[in-house]
Amino acid sequence: MDREDVSGSERGVADARVEALRVRLGNDLVLSGPATEHYCRDWHGDITTGAVAVVRPRSTAEVSAAVKAIGALGLSIVPQGGNTGLVLGATPDDPAGQVVISLERMTAIRRLDVDDFSAVVEAGIVLSEFKDRVEAAGLYFPLALGAQGSCRIGGNVSTNAGGINVLRYGMTRELVLGLEVVLPDGSVFDGLSTLRKDNRGIDLKQLFIGAEGTLGIVTAVSVKLMPPAEQVATALLGLNALSDAIALYRRARRDCCDLMSAFEFMPPVAFTLAREAMPDLAMPMPGDYPAYVLMEISGSGLVDIDDLMQRFLQGVMEDGLVLDGVVAVSRAQARNLWAFREGMNEGQAKRGPHLRTDVSVPLSKLADFVQQAEAAVMSALPDCLCVSYGHVGDGNVHLNVLPPAGLTREKTDQLIYQAKGLINGVLLGFCGSISAEHGIGRLKKSDFISGLPQTQAHLLNAIKRAIDPRIIMNPGCQLNFAKDS
C-alpha cells in the first residue's frame, strides 16, 4: 500500500475525478470518502486501504457506463462482490488510482426454470439467498461454503469457488452454463445461455471463471440446478491414520457410487479447537482416534440412503478400516457433526494470527504430503501447532500452522512466514498447488509468479493484453501486468 498517504494535490485530483463520475453516472451510483471504507477492508479485517470512489450500478447497462467513465478518467477498476475472498482479490491496493465497482445492487433472479433445471441470476445476489430461493422452487443449488451468507454469486464465479460439495458437484466452473460479462472497453459479452451442450468452438466464458475480475466484470450467470437431496446420511468416523482415510475414500467411491456429497478429514485437535470456540458443543463420540472423517451420502427418490450408509459402515468396520463411528439420526445431530468442522476454524481464529494454507496434491499422495509437511514444520518450529484438515476426494488440504501464544506480532509473523516456506518447499516435490480453491488475488501473487513457467506467463500476458490492453481491470491482482509503453 505504497500510496496510502495521499498528498494534498493528489486529493484534489481525486476529488475532481469523483465529481466527474458523479456527473456522468449520477450521484446515487457513486460513494466517496468514509462511505467507501466498508469496501476497502478485507474479509479478515487485517488490511484496510482506500479507493478514489465506489460505484454501485443497478444494471448491466450501468456497469457498462461505469467502466467506460472510469476508463476515460484514466483510473482502473476493482470489481467486488461480497468481498469475502481470502486472498485480497477484491480489495483495492492503489487508493489514488482505483475505483471499486460493487455488484451488490444487482440481485435479481432473472429466470428460474424448474423444468430446465436452470436459473439466470445477477452477480450480486448473496449465495445463501439464491440457494433459499431455489429451494423454495423445489430444486437445489449445490455450491456450499462458509461465507455463503455474505459472498455473492458473481464473486463465486470470478474466484471459481469450491467448498464442501465439490466432490459430488464440482467447482463453480462445473455449475456455470453461461455468463454475462462487461469487458474492459465497456462492451457486453452476452453469453447467458442455459444450454447443457453447446460446442460452438472456443468456450469464451471459461476465461472469466477464476480470472478474479482481471478480464472483465461478471454481471450475470446462468447455472445448473439439481434435484434436492431429500435424504442425507451424515457420519463421523474414527480411524487409525490419515492413510486409512484415503483408503476409506477409495472404498466409498466404489461402494457408494456417485452418491457421496462430502468426505472431510480432521485431526483429533479439531474437537479441542471447536470447543474453544463453542464450549457447549457435545462431544459426538467417546474415545480418541488418530484421524477422523466426516462423511455425507445424499440423494433423492428411490435409493435408500440411510440403508446405504449402514451397509457401507458395516463392511468397513468389519474390515477394520473404521474403528468407531456415529451416524446422525436427525438433522439436528447432523448439524452438530458439521459444527465441529466449522467450529474448528473459529477456534483457530481465536488463538490469534496463524498460517492458513489451501494446497492440493494428487489424491494418492495426500497422506504422504501431510506427513512430510507436518514433519518439516515440527522439526524446524517445534513450538507451533499443525492443524491439517480438508477435502479428501479433492486432494485439498488446509495445513494450518498456529504459533504459540504470547509472542510479539513480529515474531508470530516471522513464524508464519517460515512455516509457509517449509510447506511450499515440500509441496513443490509433490507437484501440488498453492491455491486449491481460494485463488491468487494479491495475497498469493508473488508465490504464484515465482512458480509460474515462462510459457504460462507469456500466455497469460498475451490474453490480458488482448482483452484489456489498457490494463484497467483489477490491476495488481494475479499478475503484475505492465502497461505498454
Next chain:
Amino acid sequence: MDREDVSGSERGVADARVEALRVRLGNDLVLSGPATEHYCRDWHGDITTGAVAVVRPRSTAEVSAAVKAIGALGLSIVPQGGNTGLVLGATPDDPAGQVVISLERMTAIRRLDVDDFSAVVEAGIVLSEFKDRVEAAGLYFPLALGAQGSCRIGGNVSTNAGGINVLRYGMTRELVLGLEVVLPDGSVFDGLSTLRKDNRGIDLKQLFIGAEGTLGIVTAVSVKLMPPAEQVATALLGLNALSDAIALYRRARRDCCDLMSAFEFMPPVAFTLAREAMPDLAMPMPGDYPAYVLMEISGSGLVDIDDLMQRFLQGVMEDGLVLDGVVAVSRAQARNLWAFREGMNEGQAKRGPHLRTDVSVPLSKLADFVQQAEAAVMSALPDCLCVSYGHVGDGNVHLNVLPPAGLTREKTDQLIYQAKGLINGVLLGFCGSISAEHGIGRLKKSDFISGLPQTQAHLLNAIKRAIDPRIIMNPGCQLNFAKDS
C-alpha cells in the same frame, strides 16, 4: 477447394518445401504424395483434398520441431487425430499451403494411477484402446461415442467430444484435469497436472478444449477416471409422446438420483431404419408407440441397480407415463437394445445423402422445438422423412432429414440445404445451438459466423491473434482469421 488444381510451378515449390521438411525433421517423419491421401479425406468420404505433406511426430519434442519447421517455411498446420470429426475440423482445405500434423504415433499411456483415479496419456491413443487399458486396471473412462474405435483422445479434447454418457459424466471438458499443448511458436505449454482442484488464476487449458486445433496442438492429456459401473440396467420404454419423454426424464432425475448414465429418445421409425441396416435384429418389444426412450442406470458397489430400475418403472407405469417397456436381463440383451440406437444411424446412411443436424435447446423446450421444426420441414418439404433422436438430458437433438430416393444429387443437395435453413430458422427462436457436440470445423463455419455476436467475434479474434499471431494453426477452421497486413 479453390487450389485443388496445383500448377506445375506451384508443385515445384511444394516439392522444395517437402524436401526442406525432410532435411529438418528426418525422412521418417514426413509423408508426401499418394501416402498423404488417407489424411486428406473426411470421415464420411465425401470430401477429398490434399496437403503439402503429412508429418507424423513420435514425441512432444518432435511436434515442437515440426511446428517450428513448418512455420519457418511459411506454411500452415492442420492438426489431426483420428480424423473422425463430422465437421471437417481436421481436413485440410489448402493443398498448396497446409501441412497435416498427425498425432497417430503418440499413443503412450505415460501414467495410470489407480489410487489417484487419474491417467496421463498421449494425444494419439485410440479412445477404445485407452478405455480397454483403463478397464484392465480396474477403472473406467466414461467418454463413449460411435467413433471410439478410431477417434483419438487428443481429437476428443480438441473437439470437446460428447457422446452417450454426457448426462452422467459431462463433456470431455469435464473429464480433463490437465493438458500439454504445443503452441504456434513451437513452445510447449506443460499443464499435465492431475490435481482435482487447482485455482491458480485463469485456467489456460480451457482455451484449448474445443478449439479444434486453432490455438495449438494437444499432445497429451491428463484425465479423471471413475470406478467401473459393475451393475448396469438398460431399458427400452414405449411412450405416448416426446413430451412424455421429457416428463419421464425429470421424474428419473429425482427417482434415480445421479445414477442415470443414458437417456436417449428415438422415434418409431428408428426400428425400421435399424433393421434396414441390420435385418437380423430382433424386435425388442411388441406394439408400436409414438415415442421411445432408451434408458440406462448404472453404478458400482452397494446400490442395487436392477432393483432401482424395477421400482422406478413400476412407479412410472402405474402413473401412465410409460406404456410398455423391456428391461435387458443380460449384457447381450442390453447390447441388442443399443444396436437399434446405433443401427438407426447406419440405416439412415444406407438411404443416401441426408441432412444430419446436431442442435441443442433448453431442456424444457425440447419437445416444442422438435414438434415445430419437424412441422416446418414437413410443410415445406412433404416428401422428406424427419428422424429426430438424441440425448434428452442434454437437450441435444439430432433432427435429421432424409430426402426421398431416386432424386438427382443436385436435387437432393437442394432439399438438404432447404431443410437446414428451415430447422435453423426455428432453432433461432429457441436460442438453440447449431452445434451441440460436433463442433464447428469448416462445415459449420459460415452458419457459425453468421450467428456470431460482434463482441464474441472480437474476443475470438483478439485471442487468436494473441496466441497465433502468424495465423498458422488450422486456418480456415472455426473462423476466417485475416493475417495482419
